[in-house]
Amino acid sequence: MGGSNGRFTVVEAEVLEAEHILKLASGDMAAVKIPSLLPAPLCLQTLRALDRLPREPYDIVRVHPPIVHFGPVLNDHRTESGVAPRYWRVAESSQEAWRSTGLSPDPMVVARHALDSAWGSESKEATVEGRPAFAGVIREINHGTLIHNDNIMREFGVSVLDQRVVAQLAFNVYLSVGATGGATTVWRRKWRPSDEANRIRYGHADVVVADALAVTVAPLSGDALLFNSEHYHAVRPIVSGRRVSLAFFIGMTSTDGLIVWS
Numbered sequence: 001m002g003g004s005n006g007r008f009t010v011v012e013a014e015v016l017e018a019e020h021i022l023k024l025a026s027g028d029m030a031a032v033k034i035p036s037l038l039p040a041p042l043c044l045q046t047l048r049a050l051d052r053l054p055r056e057p058y059d060i061v062r063v064h065p066p067i068v069h070f071g072p073v074l075n076d077h078r079t080e081s082g083v084a085p086r087y088w089r090v091a092e093s094s095q096e097a098w099r100s101t102g103l104s105p106d107p108m109v110v111a112r113h114a115l116d117s118a119w120g121s122e123s124k125e126a127t128v129e130g131r132p133a134f135a136g137v138i139r140e141i142n143h144g145t146l147i148h149n150d151n152i153m154r155e156f157g158v159s160v161l162d163q164r165v166v167a168q169l170a171f172n173v174y175l176s177v178g179a180t181g182g183a184t185t186v187w188r189r190k191w192r193p194s195d196e197a198n199r200i201r202y203g204h205a206d207v208v209v210a211d212a213l214a215v216t217v218a219p220l221s222g223d224a225l226l227f228n229s230e231h232y233h234a235v236r237p238i239v240s241g242r243r244v245s246l247a248f249f250i251g252m253t254s255t256d257g258l259i260v261w262s
Contacts, residue, residue, distance in 0.1 A: 008188045008213045016118040016226070024228045025167035025252050030186045030215040031227040037114060038107055038222045043175045047244060049101035050138055050175070054093075062201050065143030065237070070094065072134050073262050075155050082160055083128055091134035098136070107246055108136040111173050111224065112260070115250065119258050126251060126261035127162045133261035135248040142178065144237035146203025149191050150229035150249065152261075163259050165251035170229040171260075173246045174219045178238030183218040184225060187232040208232065226250075 010031045013020060023029035038046075055070045057063075071094040077087035098108075116122050125132035151168055152160065172184075189212035198205040209232050219225050227233065229249060251259040 008215060010215050010217045016114050016224075018118050018120065020226070021118060021169070021250075021252070021258075024169050024226060027188065027228060027231070030188070030231075031184075031217055031225055033217055033219055034114065034224040034226075035220070036222045037224040038110060038173055038175070040222060042103075042105065042107060042110075043221050046101075046103060046107050046175050046246075047242075049103055050244065053097050053101070053138075055138075055140075064201060065145070067139055067141050067143075067145070069137055069139045071098070071137040071262060073137055074128075074133060074152065074160070075150070078156055082156070082158070087134075088131065094134060107173060107175075108248075111171060111246065111248075114224065115171065115258065115260075121257065123250070123258040123260050126259040128160060130162065133161075135260040135262050136246060137248065137262035138175075138244065138246050140242060140244045141182075141235050142238050142243055144181075145235040146200055147187075147206060147209060147232050147234045148203035149232045151191065152249070152251075154191065161251070161259070161261075163251065163257075164254040165259070166254055167252040168229050169226055169250040169252070170233075171224065171226050171248055171250055172219075173224045174221055175244040175246060176242045177219060177221050178241035178243045180240070181236050181238040182243040183216050183236050184227075185214055185216040185234050185236070186227050188213040189232050190230050191232075203234075204232070 008030045012033045020032045053070050057068050072090040077084040187209040189209050195208045248260050248262045
C-alpha cells in the first residue's frame, strides 16, 4: 500500500486486477502502481530506439513548460468538426516508425497484456468513424506539467469516438524517471464549469485543487502507473536526467469493454 487519504489511495500491486480498474473508474482509488512491469534492459532498449524515432515538441503557445513527444494524440488534432486529417497521416507514419524498431518484446504489447489479463478480455483500439486511433505516445516530460485533467468527451464536446466511454483512465509506463523529482500528484477533484475562470493554456491554476484530497507517487523506471485521468493531476519537474514514459488512455465502454487510444 502506498500513500492514502481516506478511501483515495495509491495501491502497489504486483499484478493488475479488474477490481483496481473498477475502483479507479469509480473514484474510490487514486492510482495503482505496478512495479517493474518492464525489465530494465527493455527500458534501455526502448530509450535507444526512441532516440532514432521522429519526435517533436508540442506547440509552445499551448503547452508550456515544453514537452517533446513521439506519436500523435487525438486531442492535439481536435477541430470544430472532429479530428483533423493530419492526425491520420501522423498516426500511420508513427506506427510504421514504431514497428521499424523491432523491439521484442514490444513495451506496448506488454502493457496491453497486463490490462487484458486483468479485465479478462482483449482491449480494442478506439475508433473514429471506423478508423483505429493511435495508442502509445511517448513523452519526455523533464520540466513538469500544469495541473490538468483529460476527458475526451468534454475536450471534443461531441462523441468523437465510435464507442461510448463511461470512464477514462490513464496508463503510463516509465522508461526513465530522472535522478530526483518527476513525481505525479493526483487530486480527488474533477473538472467543473467554474474552473474555466482559472484556465492556463491546457491546464488550470492551483486554486482549482486547493481544497481537494491528493496523493503523490514517484514511480521508478519500469513501473506502470494507472489513475483516473478525469481527476486533476500534474507532474513535478525533475532535477537531472530524463523522465520518459509510454502512455495511453483506457476507456471503459457502455458495453463493459475496454478501448485504448492516445
